[in-house]
Amino acid sequence: MDGSSYVWLDGKIIKSEEANVPILTHSLQYGSGIFEGIRAYKTGSGGAIFRLDDHVRRFFNSARIYSIGLGISQAEFKNAIIETVKRNGLDECYIRPFAFYNDQSIGLGVSGKKVSVAVMAIPFGHYFANKEKGIRCKVSSFHRINSLILPPQAKASGNYINSILASMEAKRSGADEAILLSSNGYVAEGPGENLFIVKDNALITPSASSDILIGITRDSVIRIAADEGIDVEEREVHREELLTCDEAFFTGTAAEITPIISIDSEMLGDGEVGKITSKIGRLYSEIALGKKSKYAHWLTYL
Numbered sequence: 242m243d244g245s246s247y248v249w250l251d252g253k254i255i256k257s258e259e260a261n262v263p264i265l266t267h268s269l270q271y272g273s274g275i276f277e278g279i280r281a282y283k284t285g286s287g288g289a290i291f292r293l294d295d296h297v298r299r300f301f302n303s304a305r306i307y308s309i310g311l312g313i314s315q316a317e318f319k320n321a322i323i324e325t326v327k328r329n330g331l332d333e334c335y336i337r338p339f340a341f342y343n344d345q346s347i348g349l350g351v352s353g354k355k356v357s358v359a360v361m362a363i364p365f366g367h368y369f370a371n372k373e374k375g376i377r378c379k380v381s382s383f384h385r386i387n388s389l390i391l392p393p394q395a396k397a398s399g400n401y402i403n404s405i406l407a408s409m410e411a412k413r414s415g416a417d418e419a420i421l422l423s424s425n426g427y428v429a430e431g432p433g434e435n436l437f438i439v440k441d442n443a444l445i446t447p448s449a450s451s452d453i454l455i456g457i458t459r460d461s462v463i464r465i466a467a468d469e470g471i472d473v474e475e476r477e478v479h480r481e482e483l484l485t486c487d488e489a490f491f492t493g494t495a496a497e498i499t500p501i502i503s504i505d506s507e508m509l510g511d512g513e514v515g516k517i518t519s520k521i522g523r524l525y526s527e528i529a530l531g532k533k534s535k536y537a538h539w540l541t542y543l
């Protein structure tokens with residue numbers, strides 16, 4: 242480490258200031274890239290990447306959905322991620338793999354265009370400044386994309402224009418984050434987070450039929466809850482259930498477990514972070530920090 246940060250680009254580690262693309266790059270103009278968001282945590286035995294294999298698999302699935310030929314195997318890609326984090330000397334960070342059409346011609350066509358794969362690793366703290374106290378959400382007037390418009394199960398750059406509009410609208414109205422409904426009117430998710438509500442000590446989360454990104458943190462929470470004997474229902478969630486629940490929280494690699502204390506200016510429960518939310522949040526963080534041997538298989542040590 243010499244104070245610079247490093248990027249893995251098409252098989253080589255280079256200084257981040259040298260990892261540049263021309264302004265006309267296809268994926269910059271048209272949002273045609275795909276990406277992942279992964280975290281590494283500092284455990285008692287050094288840095289460890291959380292659920293790396295699952296993120297690698299989802300990245301390849303996103304590429305498959307958009308017919309992007311990555312030109313690299315999953316094993317090579319996984320090594321690239323580990324190498325990037327190590328080269329940056331980080332044991333706790335956010336990792337951003339990105340594949341894009343590295344081509345400058347005008348036009349939407351992608352056939353024959355060069356695909357580049359990059360991996361970045363940057364220091365990262367809380368996604369929401371008031372994560373600990375809980376955040377205020379607003380149900381968005383923008384609906385979540387659906388498979389007739391854009392594939393919600395792919396983590397593709399262009400999909401996030403929908404998320405950005407919803408988030409902007411929420412922040413303009415004084416909330417911290419948006420909640421998007423699916424096109425059939427059920428609750429879908431946040432702009433970059435899955436959503437859980439708690440009712441009568443059970444967890445309820447929108448199912449894939451509500452056009453969510455199938456989150457890896459969501460899956461972790463479902464498994465942790467099952468191990469703790471907490472019931473989990475994956476089903477369509479009516480908007481009004483958001484107001485009559487006891488607790489609610491977002492899940493996501495960036496958001497981790499973020500309590501929600503109000504929706505559309507209505508306080509949930511007593512407006513404090515709920516008991517089940519706190520319990521899940523504590524367990525999730527202990528697992529990510531390598532303190533729970535039962536979940537050691539979720540960690541890839543650097």
Ligand SMILES: Cc1ncc(COP(=O)(O)O)c(C=O)c1O
Nearest residue numbers: 433434435454456457458493494
């Ligand atoms: C739209 C959307 N939903 C949900 C999530 C949560 O997914 P994960 O837990 O895999 O980070 C993300 C973040 O990746 C997202 O962008």
